[in-house]
Amino acid sequence: MPFIDPHIHMSSRSTDDYEAMxxxxxxxxxxxxxxxxxxxxxxxxxxxxxxxxxxxxxxxASQFGIQHYCTMGLNSKEANNEALAxxxxxxxxxxxxxxxxxxxxxxGFDEMTELExxxxxxxxxxxxxxxxxxxxxxxxxxxxxxxxRSMDICIEHGLDPSKVVVDHNNEExxxxxxxxxxxxxxxIYPRTKMGKERMAAVVHxxxxxxxxxxxxxxxxxxxxxxxxxxxxxxKARGISESDIKATCYGNAIKAYGQSGQFNESDxxxxxxxxxxxxxxxxxxxxxxxxVVPE
Amino acid sequence: xxxxxxxxxxxLESSLGEExxxxxxxxxxxLRENPPHFPIAFSLAARQRxxxxxxxxxxxxxxxxxxxxxxLLLSESVFEKGLEWIEECFRxxxxxxxxxxxxxxxxxxxxxxxxxxxxxxxxxxRTNAPPVFEAVAHNSALPAQLLSExxxxxxxxxxxxxxxxxxxIVGWQERRNPTLDAxxxxxxxxxxxxxxxxxxxxxxxxxxxxxxxxQLAVNHWVExxxxxxxxxxxxxxxxxx
Numbered sequence: 001m002p003f004i005d006p007h008i009h010m011s012s013r014s015t016d017d018y019e020a021m022x023x024x025x026x027x028x029x030x031x032x033x034x035x036x037x038x039x040x041x042x043x044x045x046x047x048x049x050x051x052x053x054x055x056x057x058x059x060x061a062s063q064f065g066i067q068h069y070c071t072m073g074l075n076s077k078e079a080n081n082e083a084l085a086x087x088x089x090x091x092x093x094x095x096x097x098x099x100x101x102x103x104x105x106x107x108g109f110d111e112m113t114e115l116e117x118x119x120x121x122x123x124x125x126x127x128x129x130x131x132x133x134x135x136x137x138x139x140x141x142x143x144x145x146x147x148x149r150s151m152d153i154c155i156e157h158g159l160d161p162s163k164v165v166v167d168h169n170n171e172e173x174x175x176x177x178x179x180x181x182x183x184x185x186x187x188i189y190p191r192t193k194m195g196k197e198r199m200a201a202v203v204h205x206x207x208x209x210x211x212x213x214x215x216x217x218x219x220x221x222x223x224x225x226x227x228x229x230x231x232x233x234x235k236a237r238g239i240s241e242s243d244i245k246a247t248c249y250g251n252a253i254k255a256y257g258q259s260g261q262f263n264e265s266d267x268x269x270x271x272x273x274x275x276x277x278x279x280x281x282x283x284x285x286x287x288x289x290x291v292v293p294e
Numbered sequence: 295x296x297x298x299x300x301x302x303x304x305x306l307e308s309s310l311g312e313e314x315x316x317x318x319x320x321x322x323x324x325l326r327e328n329p330p331h332f333p334i335a336f337s338l339a340a341r342q343r344x345x346x347x348x349x350x351x352x353x354x355x356x357x358x359x360x361x362x363x364x365x366l367l368l369s370e371s372v373f374e375k376g377l378e379w380i381e382e383c384f385r386x387x388x389x390x391x392x393x394x395x396x397x398x399x400x401x402x403x404x405x406x407x408x409x410x411x412x413x414x415x416x417x418x419x420r421t422n423a424p425p426v427f428e429a430v431a432h433n434s435a436l437p438a439q440l441l442s443e444x445x446x447x448x449x450x451x452x453x454x455x456x457x458x459x460x461x462x463i464v465g466w467q468e469r470r471n472p473t474l475d476a477x478x479x480x481x482x483x484x485x486x487x488x489x490x491x492x493x494x495x496x497x498x499x500x501x502x503x504x505x506x507x508x509q510l511a512v513n514h515w516v517e518x519x520x521x522x523x524x525x526x527x528x529x530x531x532x533x534x535x
Contacts, residue, residue: 051386097338
């Protein structure tokens, strides 16, 4: 079965991960712009990071037969540096307009400060201006309130819930998210928060409609194979093949396909992998035999 | 003046179809009031559907998207500072955008600071990414027109090194020089020593030595390398001698 991981920070992962993901059936990934584990201190760092999401990382993924897309946004933590945040918001529209940028994201709340609120609203307005999808990061602390409030603000700004993916849901937030017409994404973490068994129970209870599974794997302890592994657990718990395909593949296409930048034909008709290709003169290989088309 | 712009046989006024031209007109309206919108318009161009809308012939490497971006660049209030806006786009460009930015440099040549243009061409040639190098070096009159002999020679040698065609560089025959011949032959020697293939363009470059010194260098090379390294050369030029 093919899989999509619609939220994973590949820049912080190794080529071993790409190899394992491709082997497990992952055909496409969406990499949301986020923070680097520590705050950036200048606009140049943001520009170079954004450039890498539409440049080197896209090429690196293609070398393993995986299609790479991204979302662009100012994350909630770094929204708290007001002067720098303004510079980022100034430059952001340039990136929203680029090919394979499928949404504004991940944006939303961390500590629910006034500055986070301001940056969130400014970016929702950009999503309207450029007719884009939105990917919302819901806070790890105070989750229920933060999730409700994020959706309230989207509605207040006139966004259509069918164009907004609310991520990092759990059993306490899923009902409201679905009832209000938003997409409900779930991050499967290796130990804490949402797990595979709990995910299977959610799909069992709510059905597959508008539910999306992802890994959010990054530089922390996380699992880039969360989506295929979760699919296996769902299968073992008696969830139907079509419901698994919807939550681990099809719904991501339905949601992000609305951007016009995320098309199944991109990977179905993709050229065969050729690791001899160079990007900026760099190969991903270090002396191994390249994989080339037959 | 800009209305008469042509690249090769391509008239830049050629239509891209009603819908795209409509979008272009709207963007030009925004740019007239607000030139800093240019980098956004340049990116947004990729979101216009253009398959099958243009049936004319395009310069080597160009796509209908390049043509649309050229039209944006020629917009009133953008064009007079063309290179400055191109540089602004380079700051945040993805790979595909970089290629088009390099392809559009010949358009702004007459309007811009020569030193800044030479720097940008040099920057493009410093890349090791073959597509970027080709966008700068191929099918453009600028390198032959603007580069010093030293930079020119480095460009041609690098084309050999990264396996990019030399014969698609405009002026590659006219700007040959004894130093470049010697560099090409030294490159061929290094490849021969490493038991690696020697690109055919080496022989295209040194085929008819342009000086007595060049002829001696070629003769010396042929005498000192195994036959298989210069089969192409032997077949054509030296087979009778």
